[in-house]
Amino acid sequence: MSRAEEEIMKIEFTNDDTIYLNNDVNINCSLIDGIYISYNNLERFAFSHALAASVRMGIWERELDRLNDELEQCIDQLKEGKLIWKASKARQTIGKIASIRHSVNSSELLNKDIYWDLLDIERVYESLAKQLKLASRQRDLNKRIDYCEYFVKTIHEMLDQKHDEIDVKTRQSQTI
Template sequence: MMLKSNRIMQICNACKGFSTSLLLRNRHSYLLLKNSQLQKNEVECVHRSPFFVSLQRACYCSVVDMSQADRVYHAAKRATRKKKSKDAAFKDKMFDVMAYSTADKYNLLTLREKLKEQGLYGYVPLPSDMSEEALHVESLYGVEEEPRGIFFFKDGATVFWNTPQVERSSVLKFLRRHQEKPYDEDLVYEEYDRMHYVYQIGSSQLNGDEILLRQVVDKTDLNTQRLEKYAFSNALALSVSLSIWEAMLDQYVESIEFILQDLKDGKNIKMTERDVLRKAGHLLTLRHLINLRSDLLDPPDAYWDREDLESIYIKTCQYLDIARRTRVMNEKLNHCTELMTMLQELLKDKHHTRLEWMIIILIMIEVRLYLKLIIPLRDGRAKNDHSIRSNIKDGMVM
């Protein structure tokens, strides 16, 4: 029994040393990968295998039964690490594309100058007809092979390619100094569009919610890939701007629901003519943004002589359901416009009725004054005339 106990203690001591060595290696690898995780935001520690956990539990027991130790060891040995499936390996190569709409408009000239002063992003030239509508930059300091790029569109939308959340928040905060008529911050972070992209050999295309981006082989492919990124980003920017306008219209509809309830209950309208004009102005602004200033109805002019980019843009817009959403929003705007027109007519009728009553009251006042002042005066004059005539007659008789 003594020999068996000594044998057990020797095995435990040996296992303790082995597990300590493995634990140090595990901790060193974990620190290295943790440092890499701070840079890449996607690396996870993979060295915490069930074998180490089971071995450590077995080694720190003071007294163990030999058969039980054998069972624990063999059970730990059988617990092998799971192999990654092809789908998991495929997902590791996927990158995010995030689109936000933060304001009504960007000042691209000052934005480009300030980004150049910071020295964190490099300007990527675009064709002249595209550079008037958007600004493309890429990060000068890469933490991985895949570059991080950003598209700033003049209409107030920003599209991030392979950009982590912390960097996105920093850029959106930086944009506040270079935008006009900013949107509500909570609304900006709530209404966003997200897609994924992977690389493939051949031309870029859209597959469901995944962007299959062409693999760069030479400089020509790089320039073509950037133009294709622009087409995808343009559609995403348009979609996220439409999402903001949809949310604004929903808020508008909620703000006028009490009017419909008052009309239904036969109550008086609790809005002045000035309030109705302000509400109508909001509707006209949304209608102007959707139908006149944006490209929701027709593709931009930049794609007229670039059929491949136009195809990417149109297919992405179709996937994002932009045409149907635009049609639905215009129908909602029409209903709201009809309501505002009806309110204006009711207020005008009410105003006309008020004027008519004022005229009637003035006429009544005039009649009363006439009855109270003019008629007695007239009667007094008649009496005076009668007395004068009587006096004249008396004088003639005498």
């Protein structure tokens, strides 16, 4: 699965307050000798923090896309009545899913608590995070992870059941 993504954000340097509105960003700074200088490093940090979180979210989305491609191949096999996966492959995939879920839900990049005593700076972060749809993307990722986890655990149970059936048949043939 290939998915192109493009985000366009108009960034302007201004003497007014830093604001984020729709896809426009106005950053408070001054032009000195042809160079824009921002005097509020915390605003710049919050801006960079939200952008970094968006980039990281994109990486997790791509990881999940690759995992989905693997699962689609497994689904195609199942439609033909075949299952080439081994239990170890299912366990490995469950581990990949758990790793992605852990990263998505414990990342400091998605944590705005560092701004708890800096309300103006927190608003800068929240405003850009809203523009970049960080919260909804995180929710969507968790829903997709839930589906993948359910599917792979179902496959793992099928493989365990198949293994148990083989054990029973082996024992029966040994007693005869």
